[in-house]
Amino acid sequence: MRSTKQARLDFAHHPARPSLRFFFAGLDSAVVLATVALVAYGLVVVYSASLSIAAASPARQALGAGIGFVVALAMYRFDMRKLANCTLALLVVDCALMLAPLLPFFAYSANGLTGWVKIPVIGFTFQTSELAKPVTVLLMASLCARYGGRVASLSDYVRLCAVLAVPFLLILLQPDLGTGLVILASGAVVIVMAGPKRSWVIVTVVLLVLGVAAVLLTDGIIDNLVGDEHSLFKDYQMNRLLVFLDPDSDTTNAGYNLRQSMIAVGSGGLFGKGFGNATQAASGFLPEAHTDFAFALLSEQFGFVGAAVLIALYMVLVFSAIRIAMRSESLFAKLTLLGIAAMWTFQIFENIGMCLSLMPITGIPLPFISFGSSSMIVQLLTVGIVLSAGAHDGRESLRAHF
16 A cells, blocks of 8 residues: 555656546536537527528527537636625626617527617627526525525525516516526525525415506506507517417417427327428427527427427436535525526426427527527526536535645
8 A cells, every 4th residue: 555655756747637527526417418409409409490591590590509619618627606695786787688689789689589789899799588497596595595495584585586686577678588588487486495484485476466467457557448569469479379378279370380389299200200300390380480489490390209308408417506506505506597497497388388389489598409699509508507506516626635
């Protein structure tokens, strides 16, 4: 057996060994492999969409993935726990991301929709509301971690809900209800996991349901009195809700989109029609096949098996994030990762459910699959946050060992 002195000499002669081990300490292989597989799967889907849809650019999607991997690596190297005390800065950044698309100097419209900013000189466009999703999770985790796992005061609970309402209401100004729902759902999970009383949560849910009913009723009255331009929800948004309740009520607009999506998913069968043989998208019947209805495009080409593989990869990613959260000694990291897992889950469930007529139609993209460089970069950023939380616990263990 080697002596301690000999071990120290070996360490001095081979300094690269501990440094490499330190660099990769805590890197979760399940998260990395699932992420790489999802990004590759998404590039295949976007490339297949580009065969019939000019707006689907595989090169742009690949560029977004490349930038995203660099961002993820940088985030992995950064100790995300340092953000725990940056509550005010996170709130300012969150509000700025929501308001930036409303400023004339930065505002940019894509396909008639607002929510993008265009950086002067370089002309780079970015959907800031995508970045606001993880920033809101970090903001709520930073606030909730202050209570040490138990929100004992009702006033503190109300204060947390009020802070979450700020980014939610600001995003409605764009308006972007889909992103607002993602922010609300992920932020709510962080608050619930922070330890408030169950009765407070139940009352909050009841009040939300009553509030939504009151808003819909008020909106109907305003629409009848002064027209759609002054109503809280536009006609297309109300039509999406009505079509979800009765798909046969409208076969020309929102109802048509849903019907064609279900035809595409069903026509894929068990193994699909094969790569590049998505006839619904190629014939122009399936709208937004590369973005909102990317899951329908995937299912038509690769069938039930291809869809099952996608869902399995999502499950690996989400449950890995939860596993890392449960092992973390930092309450801030724990709450952040649970919020990210909730964010992924809500987007996946809503987008796939939308394509199957199980959820209302929204503009929520399918993570890593839907075309959009902004979404791809931000999704990989959240992966970097997950890896950072696990990696720095591993590095601390390695420091203690050496």
